[in-house]
Amino acid sequence: MDWRAAYPFAFRAGPLVLRFFSHAEADVRKDVASTGVTTVSGRVMVQAPQTGRVTWLGQGERLRVFAGGRVEHDRPDLDDLLAWRRGNLVFRNGRLADIVAEVNRYTTRKIVLSTPRLAGMRLSGIYNFGKEQDFLEILSRLLPLGVIADPSGYRLVPV
Known part of the structure; x- marks a missing residue:
């Protein structure tokens, strides 16, 4: 089954809940220091359940939540x-x-x-x-x- 056909869908990555819509694609990474999501295409909704904060990420945007609660929102080089x-x-x-x-x-x-x-x-x-x-x-x-x-x-x- 092509997972991209199952939009919208949601899953939890560390402290974040991610919701994907209409052919969105993202790179998700969780390690000891942080959990991050970078939108490769489309739009992804990121929710922090502990605060209720919702952030929409467009193509090329990344949101990372670090241990201790610091949040970083940036635009990394997608090729890298x-x-x-x-x-x-x-x-x-x-x-x-x-x-x-x-x-x-x-x-x-x-x-x-x-x-x-x-x-x-x-x-x-x-x-x-x-x-x-x-x-x-x-x-x-x-x-x-x-x-x-x-x-x-x-x-x-x-x-």
Whole structure:
């Protein structure tokens, strides 16, 4: 069955209730830090049941609710956001902690930072799924860090 034929429909994503109308499409993401929805096409109604607040999102708009209640409404670059559909992750001046967290969503051997001082290092680029070794090699060339492999994953260490 084509799920797009079942409009309107609703579902819950973390603290949000999403309602899709007439061929709307959205990218929905929930992780430890936030729940977000970005409208790719059409319009999506987002409701926060705890406050009753309703927000309508048009194409290209994103609403994120962070742990602690902070709300962010913006317009991310859709090509970058949806690069995962093509097997890529795009980073533009991203914090290493955020980049590692995102890459870890797509790997079985996890990458960890050995010290918090690595977290704020900045990096831009495109990471291709399935090329974990290439990603780690690039990190060690672009940033002052080394990579230590063990059976459970990889540890990034300052050099």
